Amino acid sequence: MSVTTFLIDKPAFDIATGIVRFDYGLDDRRFCETLELPKGADPYAAQSPTFQKLLGLAAIVLGVSYFKLLAPLQIAAPDIALTEEEREFVIDVYENGLGEFYARNNLRRFGKLSLVAPADNHRPEVFKLRDRALVPIGGGKDSLVSVELLQAAEVDFTPFAVNPKGPILSSVSEIGIPPIYVTRTLDKEMIRLSKEPGFYNGHVPSTAINSMIAALCAILFDYDRIVLSNERSASEGNVAFDGREANHQYSKSIAFESIIGSVLANATGGSLQYFSILRPYSEARIATLFARETKYDHVFSSCNRNFRLAGHEGPLWCGECPKCHFVFLIFAPVMSKERLTGIFGKDLLAQPEHEHSFRELTGLAGQKPWECVGEILEAAACLYELTKRPEWADEPIVQRLKPDLLAQYGQSQLEFALAELMADSSVHHIPQSLAARISPHAL
Structure with a gap:
């Protein structure tokens, strides 16, 4: 089966319903994925160039789930303008973010992918955001430790999750702070094809995906920080493949945090921060x-x-x-x-x-x-x-x-x-002022 290009269309957001629509093409097949965001978003934020920029980047990152069906060598986003930094970010997501997928399917894609998208040479506006944090909750120990540290340091934050269920719901209930939840609905045909002969299946960088969804909510609902719960251990990979280290947790690594953090900051004129509060810890x-x-x-x-x-x-x-x-x-x-x-x-x-x-x-x-x-x-x-x-x-x-x-x-x-x-690492992206408030509570 021969496929030359994975197509990513320009996404659309309906503020009245909270629905975001992402459309993709793979050869003669079309797919549609949706997000249902909470209602009540700021209309000014929804219409801003900043939100539109992040919406385009989200469409590209979420597209990995459809791209991997056939893993073609070319990706095209003809209606999503990208800076040079954003192009490098996209290639990183589709190469290293899918590193485990390639290794386990014996697919060699590193250094071979091409991205076709118009250039963006506009200077981003400074999008003012409120001094508070959006904290993804995964239902495990890590995000709950982050919650305890943030609460002890009296940091204003809101729990966040995509498709919450099971331990996420019970953990957020115990936290006792009203959350922001997003419903993500994958295309059913993609799910069906992923189980059929002739198509690939495998791991996708879920942290990268959820982080882009969190970024959309940060702009719409006024948060200046996305605070992750990724430990330093996540940076260690699993196997060497195709000349690189394939890491199941790549989108939780310090390397990816550096890349996405810079992209989100630059896209918002320096307003949106992205970092892991647990990065110093094993x-x-x-x-x-x-x-x-x-x-x-x-x-x-x-x-x-x-x-x-x-x-x-x-x-x-x-x-x-x-x-x-x-x-x-x-x-x-x-x-x-x-x-x-x-x-x-x-x-x-x-x-x-x-x-x-x-x-x-x-x-x-x-x-x-x-x-x-x-x-x-x-x-x-x-x-x-x-x-x-x-x-x-x-x-x-x-x-x-x-x-x-x-x-x-x-x-x-x-x-x-x-x-x-038990020794804390100095390699992290936690703002110094916040690190000083958190450190005493981690002793």
Whole structure:
């Protein structure tokens, strides 16, 4: 099947209904995706060049879900003008953002994609926005730690989510602040084709997608910051492919944060900020912060197997996927066994049948799982820490992995890694004034 171009049409927003329409073309096929934004948007903002600029960028980023059906080499957005920086941003989303998709489908696209779009040489207007934050909530531990830090620092913020369900709804309910929710409806034909022979399917950069949707809401409802909850561990990739590192979490990485943050700032005349408040921290460090508060124990979940785009069914944790195993592993050093098994419903370190999963997480077998998990050495260091704790040392997983951990890494490297996990990184984009307000509450 031969396809030469993926076509992205100019999007349209109806302020009366809150509906945004995105239209795409792939060969002779047409697709339409919609967003339902909250009603009550500022009419001036909706008609502004700033919003129209972000709307065009959102159309391009959301298009990855349709592009990947056939992954052609050319992308065309004939009615969406782009600056040189924005062109580089688009190529980054379609190359590195889809890095896992290419690796798992053995598709070589790096350096080969072309983008056809008119040039934008206009100087963006300064779009004044109110001093408050829009905070994406994913239903997991990370965004809840962000909430606790922001509340302690008395920062004005609003929870935000796309297609909220399951642990997102229960977490936001516990937060107790009225949220901004957006309904995203994918084209049904795209979903059908993604399951058919002759078409590709795979991972898309969901954080990039949701971030662009959040940017639209920031302009329409007057927020000058989008505050993410991406940790420093997210910057570590999974495998080398086609001359680059493919990272399941690329759109959560510091590299992508730098790119999209600059694009959003420049498109709004410097008014809209974008950064992760958890960037200085490792996953293990975030686990220690989460463990200080118990009110979210039975409303949050980081399990992707039981929490899909189509809905949430069953328990909060499946207990079988790499994400469940990793989260259990980083919580074990900072929570009592009773509390942790109460959260998960079982002791995941007492199940020998999942030994291989823990070996992958700690770098003792295979590759780092295609999941939102922390660094290999981070997982190894946390498991090593459990070997020194009486309540965990005799668990089957801990006993079986201990000799190989020591043989592969050595005690001194594991001890050093444990200390480094608790040291905050200076590599982040948190504004200095906010970092000074947050830091005391992270001690």
